Amino acid sequence: MTTPAVRSAAALRRRTLLGGALSLTAGLPAVVLSAGSAAADGSAAAGPSVLGCEEWGARPPKSPVKVLAARPQRIIVHHTATANLAEFGQNRAVALARAMQTYQMDTGGWIDTGQHFTLSRGAFVTEGRHESLAALRDGDRMVEGAHCSGQNTVAIGIENEGTYTSEVPPAEQYAALVALCAHICRQYGIRPYQIYGHRDFNSTQCPGDRLYALLPQLRADVAAVTGGDPTAPQWPLVRRGEVGERVRVLQCLLVQRGAVLTPDGAFGPATEEAVRAFQKLIGAGVDGVAGGQTWNQLCAPLAEGAVGEAVKAVQSRLSAYGFPTSADGVFGPGTRDRVVGFQAARSLPQDGVVDARTWSRLLV
Numbered sequence: 001m002t003t004p005a006v007r008s009a010a011a012l013r014r015r016t017l018l019g020g021a022l023s024l025t026a027g028l029p030a031v032v033l034s035a036g037s038a039a040a041d042g043s044a045a046a047g048p049s050v051l052g053c054e055e056w057g058a059r060p061p062k063s064p065v066k067v068l069a070a071r072p073q074r075i076i077v078h079h080t081a082t083a084n085l086a087e088f089g090q091n092r093a094v095a096l097a098r099a100m101q102t103y104q105m106d107t108g109g110w111i112d113t114g115q116h117f118t119l120s121r122g123a124f125v126t127e128g129r130h131e132s133l134a135a136l137r138d139g140d141r142m143v144e145g146a147h148c149s150g151q152n153t154v155a156i157g158i159e160n161e162g163t164y165t166s167e168v169p170p171a172e173q174y175a176a177l178v179a180l181c182a183h184i185c186r187q188y189g190i191r192p193y194q195i196y197g198h199r200d201f202n203s204t205q206c207p208g209d210r211l212y213a214l215l216p217q218l219r220a221d222v223a224a225v226t227g228g229d230p231t232a233p234q235w236p237l238v239r240r241g242e243v244g245e246r247v248r249v250l251q252c253l254l255v256q257r258g259a260v261l262t263p264d265g266a267f268g269p270a271t272e273e274a275v276r277a278f279q280k281l282i283g284a285g286v287d288g289v290a291g292g293q294t295w296n297q298l299c300a301p302l303a304e305g306a307v308g309e310a311v312k313a314v315q316s317r318l319s320a321y322g323f324p325t326s327a328d329g330v331f332g333p334g335t336r337d338r339v340v341g342f343q344a345a346r347s348l349p350q351d352g353v354v355d356a357r358t359w360s361r362l363l364v
């Protein structure tokens with residue numbers, strides 16, 4: 001579920017924009033992944049049945065929802081942290097959708113429901129934030145959400161009714177989650193390994209230990225429908241005292257997000273402070289060590305047309321791996337060719353986009 005951390009991060013962002021410190025999205029180009037989307041050729045599969053906002057009687061948003069002209073990069077799985085009720089009908093799904101919207105608008109202060117979709121324990125799917133369903137149907141845009149700090153402009157949020165810290169979801173709910181994720185992946189060209197839990201980005205228990213432990217299975221079950229390798233990237237732990245290229249990449253990514261730092265490859269006090277500031281900004285656990293949450297948030301996909309320090313980091317790593325690339329910070333056709341070469345050598349999809357899995361292999 002969305003937490004107060006999201007609000008404080010939003011407040012931080014407002015201060016950040018005024019103060020010119022670290023920012024959540026500075027300098028990051030929109031990336032449109034090209035993996036085959038059913039929507040792109042007009043043959044969109046029907047997908048699971050979803051009750052739209054009008055059908056379940058949603059309140060109108062307080063202000064217009066923000067529609068982004070880019071496809072999302074990933075899916076984030078949540079649990080609602082509500083009781084594990086033995087009520088499995090559509091009426092319960094509607095009551096849940098209304099209760100969440102009321103809570104999030106009246107107590108959370110958001111303009112509308114935070115997540116894009118809600119999945120009841122009885123396997124009914126309801127639309128969360130207005131216009132999420134139409135955007136998914138067309139597969140060419142997304143609605144900005146409020147479900148995961150640092151990821152609301154790039155990730156679709158699915159709230160699963162229940163508390164899955166010590167229980168697993170009912171089989172019907174899990175099967176419906178597989179179907180919903182597979183449909184979202186197809187519509188938007190998202191690869192199945194890009195299905196994450198909320199805790200992969202923010203300091204939270206969500207989606208509970210048991211549901212989180214099911215995510216590798218969920219990725220595999222979605223991949224069985226959509227194709228593709230479901231293996232999620234592995235990230236290194238990089239901390240103070242370390243010296244080397246991984247540190248330099250980390251520093252470049254922090255600079256890309258607005259940190260004032262010289263990428264010298266030495267993880268000293270200034271780098272640790274920049275990591276802490278970034279972790280605070282995006283609602284991750286603040287420990288000054290770059291681990292999964294930090295890398296997941298820092299390593300946004302890069303494609304041809306991107307510019308900046310993050311591109312320089314990619315170019316420098318490509319050169320180190322035998323794909324010589326001028327580190328000019330401009331992702332042109334030459335850089336794309338080298339990325340494709342690197343991907344071929346690592347048995348990765350050869351699309352020339354530096355997404356999370358290519359990023360993680362560049363850090364090995």
Ligand SMILES: [Zn+2]
Nearest residue numbers: 001078198206
């Ligand atoms: Zn959550």
